[in-house]
Amino acid sequence: MIRNQSATMAGKVAGRMTSTFEGVNKRGGNWLYAVSHQWSVLHLMMGFLLGRAVILQELSPFAISFFAVMYFLKRNRLLLIMFSIIAGSAMQSMEIASANFLGMAMVLVLASVLERRRKMELNYAPLLSFLAVLLSGITVDYILNKLTWHSLFMNGVAALLSLILTLIFVQAIPILTSRRSQQNLRTEEIICLIILLASIMTGTVGWFVQDVSVDNVLARYLVLLFAAVGGGTVGAAVGVVTGLVLSLANIDAIHQISLLAFSGLLAGLLREGRKWTVAIGLLIGSSILTIYVGEQREILQSSLETFASVLIFLLTPRFVLEEISKFIPGTEENTSSQQQYLRKVRDVTVGKMNQFAQLFTKLSETFAIPHLADVPDEEMQKDYFLSEVTKNTCQRCWKRDQCWSRDFDNTYEALSEMMRIMKQDGEINVNEMPKDWLRKCVKQDRMLTYMEQEYIRWQNQLHLKQQIAESRRLVAEQLAGVSRVMHNFAHEIQREGVHLHVQEQQILGALEGVGLSIRNVDIMNLEEGKVDIEITQPSCEGRDECSKIIAPLLTDILGEKITVKNKDCQALADGTCHMCLGSAQTFEIDTGVAGAAKGGQLLSGDCFKVMEFGNGKMALAMSDGMGNGERAYLESSSTLELLQQLLESGMEETLSIKSVNTVLSLRSPDEVFATVDLALIDQHTGQAKFIKTGSTPSFIKRGKEVIPISANNLPIGIIDDIDVDTVSYQLKPGDLLIMMTDGIYEAPRVENKNLWMKRKISELKTNHPQEVADCLLELVIRQHYGEIHDDMTVMVARIEHYMLPWATISVPNAPKIDRPRYVS
Template sequence: MQRIERRVGTQISEVPLNETPAVFSRWTRHLKVRLGHLFIQKGFILLIIGFLLGRALILAKLIPFALPFFVSVYTLRREKAGLAFIALVAGALTISFESSFFVFVAMFSFLLLHQVGRKFWGDLLKIAPFVVFCLSFSTKLAVVYLWNGPPTTYESVMALIEAGLSFVLTLIFLQSIPLLAAQKYKHTLRAEEIVSLVILLASMLTGTIGWEVSQLSLEHILSRYLVLLFAFVAGTTIGSTVGVVTGLILSLANIDNLYQMSLLAFAGLLGGLLKEGKKIGASLGLLVATLLIGLYGSGKTEALPTIVESCLASILFLLTPRTWTETVAKYIPGTIEYANEQQQYMRKIRDVTAQRVSQFSLVFQALANSFSTERFLGEEQEEREIDYFLGDVTEKTCQTCFKKEQCWAQQFDKTYEYMKQMMLEADAGTLLQNHSLLREWNRYCAKGKKVIATMEKEVANYQANKKLRRQIRESRKLVAEQLLGVSQVMEDFAQEIQREQENHYLQEEQIFHALQEFGIEIGHVDIYSLEKGNVDIEMSIPYCEGRGECEKLIAPMLSDILDETIVVKREECSAYPNGYCRVAFGSTKAFVVETGVAFAAKGGGFVSGDSYSLIELGTGKYAIAISDGMGNGERAYYESNETLKLLQKILQTGIDETIAIKSINSILSLRTTDEVFSTLDLAMIDLQNGSTKFLKIGSSPSFIKRGNHVIKVESSNLPIGIIKEAEFEIVNEQLKSGDLLIMMSDGIFEGPLVENHEAWMKRKIKELKTTDPQAVADVIMEEVIRASSGRIEDDMTIVVAKIKHNTPKWATIPAYMYTKKAQ
């Protein structure tokens, strides 16, 4: 294997040839970091900028760049102002002593004025342009007076123009210098910042005027390179803007460069248009612009040097590393690099958010585990409680007994077993009825009756303590289950956040062309998900004047394309005839639920103690709930309505329904000491497969009518809120298409004046001639009132739900010219 040697410090190590790119990559990265630290952090880039701006002139006489640059650096990075001062004076010395003297005096006057007036200025950033204007004008007149005597009107006007330019340049440099002199993480350049940066770079190029190599002007090469770079990175708009601004500033510096503005602007336009051809395409745009405009505007200059300058700029551009162009593109909105950078930033924010949510989930899980102490309370804990009880009994009886040594030292096991058995009998309330045990104990113990009396007395305290400890364990268990439910929801949410957003560019284009081939005009297509059963597509289509093209044409075509039923989820029509409508398409569920409701208050009143709720959850489930507050009137209505509100809010968070019910039970039991409770009848229907969970807490039975058969659904659970901890029985049933689910409060079930309410209700349901949910609810309500002799003795509520297959309204339309299953 060939090897190359490298020297690191004083050691020599061998590197395999196939590792050479990685080594050079590390060197390049290290060099980049060092140069960035040297020029950006240390501020040596200000030396280069200051030197070029110090020798930059306008109309070969005016020096409007030096003082604004120094004041801007002093305002923004005061610790680097010394470097800027030296660089500006050095650059001005290359022009003339008079120019350097003016620059020196202007900057020194600013420092002196700032030391004197900083107590009165306040924020220098706000008044810096005005200070520069006054100093530039006064210093220019003073220098002219020292050199040539009293200034003429022409010299005064030129001084005023130079001060005005300095005023404007100060505003520009205050925006552009931070972009070059400080690193900003994830900084996006606004349009005005881009223009300010270009003006600063063009002003630097004016400092290269007069630098020539073999009659080739350096400012021409660099200005064209600058235009090529921005045109390739940002496109035609930025490219032509950079060309105009750069050409304008160069033409102000030297009137012979006036034609450069047209050349650079046209080069930026062509370079941006041909950027799809990569760097060669952008370079070709510069050469074409040079041939079309450079030859026309050359004037005295020969055509060949202009073409050579453009060729050199193109070569310099072609040699520019790709990482440089990508780095510049990351800061300009609209570029692919900028979009990728933003996407990467958003991905990082998403991952950090998901990590924080996951950490919170772990915290809740740890809290749940800390509350789950019931598993540690087994036989050992029970034995310890028995020992404490027997210890209290013996302390009051055996301590003064003369047979203490014989019972507890010589016959400990026998004594302990007798007392333990009596304690268990006393706890069960059967000690006094167990005569054989009492006779044996009295023969064994000298103070048998006293021990039994003491044990009967102490067992009440033991039972109270035992009940209290059990309640504490049950409360801890409930809190643990609630915390565990919250933890699971947060973990699911964290996983949902981390789910990568898929790009569906190909599928969007295929659907777009398929619809166009069919003759449907489409504005654009956005696909958010193509997951089976969870399709999410948005489109913009022209206003169809209410003809229903989305529902009748587009949705059926998408159904054929994606091999599943697609429907219109929502539609936002255009506000004007020639506009576009925003339409969202999504997967339909396998089943749909139609409901009907009938209710009446006791005695025909206005306020019923019953409440019902129909909740369509985002998880593809449909919840039907009826709550009956104990009693009648407003208080009962408040209790039942509050129960359903809590249920709806908790279910919509995604927490399991069992934990939701237990949470509501805990809240209601702790909220009030009044004996006002609520029943709850909940049915959770899965719209994908029809499976249904019934949680019936103190409620009446429900019935399922399937053809001529009636199925009863019931469970034995206490009303919600009676006890703080309860195990709720869940009944599972599989609903089929065409089934009628009939849920009712006790006012309906127990309302008829009949002996067997269940048989009567089944018979009435079986005799139904209609399957319309609302008609069924009305018929049963009417039958119950008739069977009650026309009286309403209790609040009555009945909810009827019909389960049926979700049959699309419109048939599938074959999508021609398209390969199915765009996935």
């Protein structure tokens, strides 16, 4: 028990201590946040060091440029920034402090004048700093009796430098003091940032810690940071810019330009290792140049400065380097940051598309809900009909009470029977009326007339309501189809967002390993059976390397058949060849078409299309417009054009047919229709789907066997709503698919046209698609002794195994390509 009590007390004490520490940390964190963000400590430090910075022993163009920019970026802390600049300037000399104070006052005066005229913009900051530096320098020299031609010239130089520095600070200061949504810096922005950092370090010139110059330590540390992040090019550039700015502040440090540039180059070249290798590169570079140009004391001092910068660099947390590398183009962190940014944009786009898809789904469900007015109840129909009939007959009759009050059931029964006869026969006469009702009713003729009139009106209303219900149902189906298309498109966007940089490098290395000169490899999709790769290489001058070498190599690397889908050789333009390679389909389809217009004319009412959708699917479509000539041609061609656009957009084939039917039925009040014969073939599986609306049967020839494919659907455009039936069939290599219009099928003067056509197709001696189409057309024309009584078109497709034109080329030591796994 004592142990338990002691444990409980210890737990309470620990809990109180923990809460106390958390409270202290929280207060400390709040205080740190208040100091760093609300008090703008970073801006105050920058103002202090830039106020202290002097170049060419007498010019101080940094302070006023910084103040002019901060007037637009941080106006609420302008007074504190002014005090920090004056404090830094006072550490140099009171003359510089006076000139900077007077210059900042002039900036405020000029800015207030521009604000009164409503012309105050950030573009005026360089002009303000130029005028402020020039006027303040001349005023101070005049007061101190130092105004000479030399001082005027130097004040002009300082004013020009201030103008240039303001342009630099406008781009560089927001990079340090604000977060950017898109983390990507241009080369100009990086150079401006380095100039700003070097200018800030100029404020530390003259500071020593045990004979170690602070500005040299900071300069080498800055070179180490950027060399470790951006490599040799960035390290050398940072070294040159930093050494140049520091040499302007201290003319004795002119050799720092070459030392920092060479050290940054060596450090950047060794950045593929760890931080130690970057540090070793800087040590080697600085040691070589220091030994070459320095004396013994300078060698010792420079070595101490280098070791101090290396120590600070090694103690720098890794996340600092990662944050800096996000802004440097070409680094992995920057690429990852860009990919993350693009991923967020893609996710937002997908989310919006899914929202729109859900909206269309909800609209579809709303339109699909049956309303009572659309589907009236049978009893409600009867009561409404009888009430309208009796309104103008029984309500004005003197025997109303006798018929309805005293004998309601028999009267209602008699009228219901008359209504049933009216609905059955469409009309009614006196002989068909109930005998008991005839003996009682004194207004038989009037009742009969009103009943017939009301029946006609009621039928019209019912037909109109049915049309509205069908239209609402069709709109609901089309909205649902659009919703599915948008959902599928959003899913495809998410799949395309998978970054395949590693696989691209593997394929690039494998192709270059066999001697090919490849400039770029972009993988759009690496899913099995749906590979899509774009490759750019120097032009092969017509040697067809993409089909003969690259596609066979990729076949071995990826482990599946790869073929060239498209290529664009710009040998005469820029000397490059751009090719698109993808998965080869299992089957290939060869087509042939033959046709003739009625009477031997040039324009036929029959149209056909062969469509490929890029995912291994092919569509063969034929349309026969009503009649012949130009009108029929326009109807059939517009039908196929609209059908192609709907299919390419990803809409289901049945819904596409219904949408085309709706457009044709609503487009013109005339009696216009067209047949559609559609065959969708999957070249990966050989599965075929047939959709026929008013078209003639199709035939599949498999050896001597002929298989008819038919469906009983009306042509599109006749009625508002059609039932689309689909017929599926598995095709095999060597099959011939024969599609024809009624001009071919109806032409033979035989009783059983289906049997006759099957026999003629089975007797064909050739399997070549074009020859089969020509033979069938010629056979039908000979049946009519050379006369063409209707538009005739026959389209033949032959299905065969796809054979690669070149054998697979094995790549020695080819890498294993890891395909991404998609989860639906």
